[in-house]
Amino acid sequence: xxxxxxxxxxxxxxxxxxxxxxxxxxxxxxxxxxxxxxxxxxxxxxxxxxxxxxxxxxxxxxxxxxxxxxxxxxxxxxxxxxxxxxxxxxxxxxxxxxxxxxxxxxxxxxxxxxxxxxxxxxxxxxxxxxxxxxxxxxxxxxxxxxxxxxxxxxxxxxxxxxxxxxxxxx
Amino acid sequence: xxxxxxxxxxxxxxxxxxxxxxxxxxxxxxxxxxxxxxxxxxxxxxxxxxxxxxxxxxxxxxxxxxxxxxxxxxxxxxxxxxxxxxxxxxxxxxxxxxxxxxxxxxxxxxxxxxxxxxxxxxxxxxxxxxxxxxxxxxxxxxxxxxxxxxxxxxxxxxxxxxxxxxxxxxxxxxxxxxxxxxxxxxxxxxxxxxxxxxxxxxxxxxxxxxxxxxxxxxxxxxxxxxxxxxxxxxxxxxxxxxxxxxxxxxxxxxxxxxxxxxxxxxxxxxxxxxxxxxxxxxxxxxxxxxxxxxxxxxxxxxxxxxxxxxxxxxxxxxxxxxxxxxxxxxxxxxxxxxxxxxxxxxxxxxxxxxxxxxxxxxxxxxxxxxxxxxxxxxxxxxxxxxxxxxxxxxxxxxxxxxxxxxxxxxxxxxxxxxxxxxxxxxxxxxxxxxxxxxxxxxxxxxxxxxxxx
Numbered sequence: 001x002x003x004x005x006x007x008x009x010x011x012x013x014x015x016x017x018x019x020x021x022x023x024x025x026x027x028x029x030x031x032x033x034x035x036x037x038x039x040x041x042x043x044x045x046x047x048x049x050x051x052x053x054x055x056x057x058x059x060x061x062x063x064x065x066x067x068x069x070x071x072x073x074x075x076x077x078x079x080x081x082x083x084x085x086x087x088x089x090x091x092x093x094x095x096x097x098x099x100x101x102x103x104x105x106x107x108x109x110x111x112x113x114x115x116x117x118x119x120x121x122x123x124x125x126x127x128x129x130x131x132x133x134x135x136x137x138x139x140x141x142x143x144x145x146x147x148x149x150x151x152x153x154x155x156x157x158x159x160x161x162x163x164x165x166x167x168x169x170x
Numbered sequence: 171x172x173x174x175x176x177x178x179x180x181x182x183x184x185x186x187x188x189x190x191x192x193x194x195x196x197x198x199x200x201x202x203x204x205x206x207x208x209x210x211x212x213x214x215x216x217x218x219x220x221x222x223x224x225x226x227x228x229x230x231x232x233x234x235x236x237x238x239x240x241x242x243x244x245x246x247x248x249x250x251x252x253x254x255x256x257x258x259x260x261x262x263x264x265x266x267x268x269x270x271x272x273x274x275x276x277x278x279x280x281x282x283x284x285x286x287x288x289x290x291x292x293x294x295x296x297x298x299x300x301x302x303x304x305x306x307x308x309x310x311x312x313x314x315x316x317x318x319x320x321x322x323x324x325x326x327x328x329x330x331x332x333x334x335x336x337x338x339x340x341x342x343x344x345x346x347x348x349x350x351x352x353x354x355x356x357x358x359x360x361x362x363x364x365x366x367x368x369x370x371x372x373x374x375x376x377x378x379x380x381x382x383x384x385x386x387x388x389x390x391x392x393x394x395x396x397x398x399x400x401x402x403x404x405x406x407x408x409x410x411x412x413x414x415x416x417x418x419x420x421x422x423x424x425x426x427x428x429x430x431x432x433x434x435x436x437x438x439x440x441x442x443x444x445x446x447x448x449x450x451x452x453x454x455x456x457x458x459x460x461x462x463x464x465x466x467x468x469x470x471x472x473x474x475x476x477x478x479x480x481x482x483x484x485x486x487x488x489x490x491x492x493x494x495x496x497x498x499x500x501x502x503x504x505x506x507x508x509x510x511x512x513x514x515x516x517x518x519x520x521x522x523x524x525x526x527x528x529x530x531x532x533x534x535x536x537x538x539x540x541x542x543x544x545x546x547x548x549x550x551x552x553x554x555x556x557x558x559x560x561x562x563x564x565x566x567x568x569x570x571x572x573x574x575x576x577x578x579x580x581x582x583x584x585x586x587x588x589x590x591x592x593x594x595x596x597x598x599x600x601x602x603x604x605x606x607x608x609x610x611x612x613x614x615x616x617x618x619x620x621x622x623x
Contacts, residue, residue, distance in 0.1 A: 026333075028245070028288070028371065031352070034333075034352055034353045037295070037333070037334055037335065037353065038333065038334055040336070041295065041336075062353075068353075071355055072336070072354065072355060075336070075355040075356065075525075076335070076336025076337050076338050077336070077337040077522075078295045078296065078336045079336060094257045094515060094516075094519050095257040095258055095458055095501060095512065095515055095519070096257065096414040096415050096501050098511075098512070099414075099415050099416060099501070099503065099512070100415070100416070131337070132255075132257075132339065132522055132523060133256070133257040133458075133519065134296055135255060135259060135262070135294070135296070135297070136260055137258050137260050137414035137420070137499070137501070138413065138414050138420035138421045138422065139260075139420070140414060144296060147298070148299065149295075149296050149297070149298040150299065151299075
């Protein structure tokens with residue numbers, strides 16, 4: 001069941017709109033809907049998640065129905081429909097990563113951060129979740145952090161601790 | 171050392187930049203194609219090369235190209251499938267990270283061959299760093315006159331764009347990818363019509379994997395006949411293999427098709443043997459979708475021949491005793507790996523990634539995950555094992571796209587070859603929670619009787 005957290009209306013900045021303008025140029029005339037995924041990524045990079053108001057604004061910009069945005073945003077797992085921690089640690093949980101210890105990494109993360117999968121830490125800094133194969137099986141276990149989707153590879157409990165401390169200092 | 175066609179220069183410092191790539195002979199294929207070959211000549215070279223789609227299906231690339239409809243006045247599109255999401259596969263990410271211009275060069279030559287003036291590289295959304303790398307490489311190539319209007323004075327125009335996905339495995343299926351590129355949910359389309367007739371925006375479209383497009387560069391440079399000299403039979407050229415799991419040297423290796431599986435696993439040139447001095451239990455040879463094989467069957471065919479890394483040898487014996495080369499995602503499981511857990515893990519993946527369009531896949535993947543979870547966590551019954559076989563059978567062949575098959579095959583093959591390990595989970599639930607079944611008989615020499623079957 002989809003839960004939607006209502007938020008205040010937002011207005012996209014000129015810079016963000018300029019990014020959209022560049023994106024829609026990539027497709028033939030009348031096919032601007034193709035820019036939907038790149039635009040949603042840009043919005044999420046800016047706000048950390050896709051609020052209903054943000055999705056409605058995207059629909060208006062692309063001149064499509066809001067439902068066309070919602071159905072895409074709910075289909076693709078990279079899009080967050082709830083506010084997240086500033087850093088979302090996404091740990092690969094599939095096949096090869098699991099063979100070399102992804103479960104232990106997630107157990108460690110849960111203890112270290114003190115929140116369950118999908119929850120946000122009290123300071124608002126972190127949330128985490130298991131995700132499916134990240135195509136980095138040779139460097140397993142691995143996790144990614146958006147919005148740049150930097151990969152952290154060959155993870156150990158110690159490396160994870162160091163990473164979290166570094167992110168806290170940022 | 172095996173011959174390298176794609177990764178010959180991958181260790182040259184700065185090969186990810188235009189200048190260094192060019193100094194190493196990069197973009198020669200563009201010059202050769204645009205100045206001295208017609209588009210049909212390029213298609214002909216690719217046909218002669220015997221190149222087969224490197225994304226997993228293994229369909230001959232030249233033949234796929236020759237199916238492209240060419241109605242007057244209708245644009246044609248080339249779309250590169252860089253949605254690499256098959257568990258166990260990470261070769262395309264490696265290629266795009268380290269030698270992005272090889273893909274750009276391949277895209278230019280292939281677009282020329284197909285008569286496409288706008289082409290897209292659809293990259294899975296999680297690969298944002300690779301998207302930035304490709305965008306930079308495209309800008310460099312454009313500045314050097316290899317993209318844009320009238321490339322090298324040939325009259326050929328090409329604009330190349332990178333499109334991010336959103337984290338959906340299904341978008342690796344070519345019609346789902348096209349839907350996604352049109353800004354929609356990644357629901358596979360009913361075929362026919364095939365993309366070669368009606369693809370992106372309803373126009374004739376070719377969708378090719380990153381590695382297939384990269385392979386066009388050496389094929390044009392050296393000629394299709396030269397390329398076809400490498401390999402065995404209908405498995406020509408080199409293939410990128412993503413090696414992972416319980417091995418000493420996980421990574422991406424370019425092999426000449428035809429190297430033996432045993433050499434690939436144990437030689438220092440490739441995987442370097444099983445990690446921590448353990449013994450080999452099983453291999454998933456071509457990405458999570460292909461049948462898993464126990465150690466004895468992956469090393470030898472039932473005829474007693476060495477199993478080779480080719481399309482034909484890996485599938486020798488059909489699904490009864492063989493598997494597939496697939497995408498080349500080579501996952502090695504050692505004696506401590508639990509087959510039930512591994513199968514449950516893959517099932518969870520397919521359940522998560524099913525687009526939900528076809529009932530057998532949407533419901534079946536969920537049930538397989540549930541039943542496997544129950545077996546893995548000590549609540550299974552003997553009839554659950556047969557139930558899994560039954561569900562897998564009902565999914566296979568009954569869906570619009572191959573995700574259903576891909577979900578069914580790992581389960582069916584795990585039970586086919588490791589049934590006693592599943593039964594042990596039922597008879598020894600407490601032990602199964604703490605320990606594992608071990609190597610058992612899975613590496614024993616094949617029984618002689620198999621030769622007469």
